[in-house]
Amino acid sequence: MHNFDRIKQQIDFIYEIDKVKSIFRKTKLFDGSRYENDAEHSWTICIMAIMLKEYANFEINLEKVVTMLLLHDIVEIDVGDIFLYDPKRANIHQKEDQAAKRIFGLLPQDQAEYYYQIWLEFEERKSNEAKFATAFDRTEPILQNYKNEGLSWKANKITKEMVIAKNQHAKEGSEIYWQFILKILDECEQKGYFHAEN
Amino acid sequence: MHNFDRIKQQIDFIYEIDKVKSIFRKTKLFDGSRYENDAEHSWTICIMAIMLKEYANFEINLEKVVTMLLLHDIVEIDVGDIFLYDPKRANIHQKEDQAAKRIFGLLPQDQAEYYYQIWLEFEERKSNEAKFATAFDRTEPILQNYKNEGLSWKANKITKEMVIAKNQHAKEGSEIYWQFILKILDECEQKGYFHAEN
Numbered sequence: 193m194h195n196f197d198r199i200k201q202q203i204d205f206i207y208e209i210d211k212v213k214s215i216f217r218k219t220k221l222f223d224g225s226r227y228e229n230d231a232e233h234s235w236t237i238c239i240m241a242i243m244l245k246e247y248a249n250f251e252i253n254l255e256k257v258v259t260m261l262l263l264h265d266i267v268e269i270d271v272g273d274i275f276l277y278d279p280k281r282a283n284i285h286q287k288e289d290q291a292a293k294r295i296f297g298l299l300p301q302d303q304a305e306y307y308y309q310i311w312l313e314f315e316e317r318k319s320n321e322a323k324f325a326t327a328f329d330r331t332e333p334i335l336q337n338y339k340n341e342g343l344s345w346k347a348n349k350i351t352k353e354m355v356i357a358k359n360q361h362a363k364e365g366s367e368i369y370w371q372f373i374l375k376i377l378d379e380c381e382q383k384g385y386f387h388a389e390n
Numbered sequence: 391m392h393n394f395d396r397i398k399q400q401i402d403f404i405y406e407i408d409k410v411k412s413i414f415r416k417t418k419l420f421d422g423s424r425y426e427n428d429a430e431h432s433w434t435i436c437i438m439a440i441m442l443k444e445y446a447n448f449e450i451n452l453e454k455v456v457t458m459l460l461l462h463d464i465v466e467i468d469v470g471d472i473f474l475y476d477p478k479r480a481n482i483h484q485k486e487d488q489a490a491k492r493i494f495g496l497l498p499q500d501q502a503e504y505y506y507q508i509w510l511e512f513e514e515r516k517s518n519e520a521k522f523a524t525a526f527d528r529t530e531p532i533l534q535n536y537k538n539e540g541l542s543w544k545a546n547k548i549t550k551e552m553v554i555a556k557n558q559h560a561k562e563g564s565e566i567y568w569q570f571i572l573k574i575l576d577e578c579e580q581k582g583y584f585h586a587e588n
Contacts, residue, residue: 199570202441206434207537210420213430222408231433232411236404238436239460243400243501255453262437303441339405372397 198300205298211269218275218348219333224340230265230273237261237328244328247366250320260314260325263307267291276333276358277350288315317361327365331373334359338376342385349387352377396498403496409467416473416546417531422538428463428471435459435526442526445564448518458512458523461505465489474531474556475548486513515559525563529571532557536574540583547585550575 212230221228238261245254265273270291274281289312296308314322334355337345344350355377363370380386410428419426436459443452463471468489472479487510494506512520532553535543542548553575561568578584 194566194569196570196573199442199445199567203533203570205441206438206533207420209437210434213419213426214423221411222405225412228411229430231430232427235429235433235460236408238456239407240404242457242460243403243497244397247397255456258436258453258456259440262433262440299441335401335404368392369397371392372394372401375394 201298201300202303205295208295208298209263209266209269212266215265215268215273217273217333219336219344220340222336222339224343228336230268233332234262234265237325237332240328240332241325244366244369245324247368248320248324249364249366252320252324256310256321257325259307259310260321261328263311264314264325264329266295267311269295275348276330277348277354285315317364320365323361324365327362327369330359330362331369334373334376337385338380341383342380345380345386351389352381352386355386399496399498400501403493406493406496407461407464407467410464413463413466413471415471415531417534417542418538420534420537422541426534428466431530432460432463435523435530438526438530439523442564442567443522445566446518446522447562447564448522450518450522454508454519455523457505457508458519459526461509462512462523462527464493465509467493473546474528475546475552483513515562518563521559522563525560525567528557528560529567532571532574532578535583536578539581540578543578543584549587550579550584553584 212234215230216227217230217233219228220226238258241257241261242254245252267288268291271284271287274284292308292311296304296311298304299307313319314325317323317326333344337343345355359373360370362373410432413428414425415428415431417426418424419430436456439455439459440452443450465486466489469482469485472482490506490509494502494509496502497505511517512523515521515524531542535541543553557571558568560571
């Protein structure tokens, strides 16, 4: 008879991270009907990374990219979703790090350490996989605002310059994809989707 | 200047498949608070496949497993979610196949063909990757009913025998994991989570 202690611990982790399905982001779905939750966001950006892998600036290990994207937001179970443009983000790293240690710590020790390191690698944005994964985490909201006519940009007084300043490191993962996003941003500007400064 | 026609087509696919976020399954979240949608379901079972890969009956290409699980339900955009125990499922394959051709057909032709084949491979459950991926697609609802005290089993008159008959091919992907699930089912029976036959 197999000892199921390890598998039970792994499944307990699955139960815990389900809480992200109740954590809502600050951006609405492409159709603008409601806010997106963290699980849905992760699902979309994983598929983006797969479908757009040909545009990576370098060779990538796609399995690692997808693992990063599936798991990167589980720390928000403890910390909540803080809008990219909110000044409070300056101080969240330590809290997110504690959350990552607690939540990945639910896994058996070998996995806890491995997946915490994957999470940290994504946060640090130094490896090729982290740079490429980040490109989709940062640009899904841009595409959402493009499709839903700037709902969260207008509601939160976000200008085009702010969007570029906060997201242009996406080009470190894919120059070509970032050029495409810049064209989208130009079109958004022409259509009046940004907050207009006085 | 890069020609963005291809990338536009790829992003149009991303917009289209977002509709799964409004397709609700027949099973509620682990906490029982509401029904789960297809995107959330796919997110969870991808992470299950990653965390439990050590239990696969054979060597697997995890990137392919995850790709199957992320994309397997997009056909429900056209066909809807039909409960596993609904007799109507006998006739859905042709409709799902048409849906897969339409939706993957939004991608550039090389990707359309490749991802349609991945979808078909999952449906046919013959390859190692398809068998392993299926184990999680089929058992997430069992774990959800275990955690939420049989909400969808009771509502739909599902017995323990029906659950085993419809899902036991999960063992073709992982014998050990299926043994764990059988223990969960025994516990569900003891706790009265199934529909009780008269």
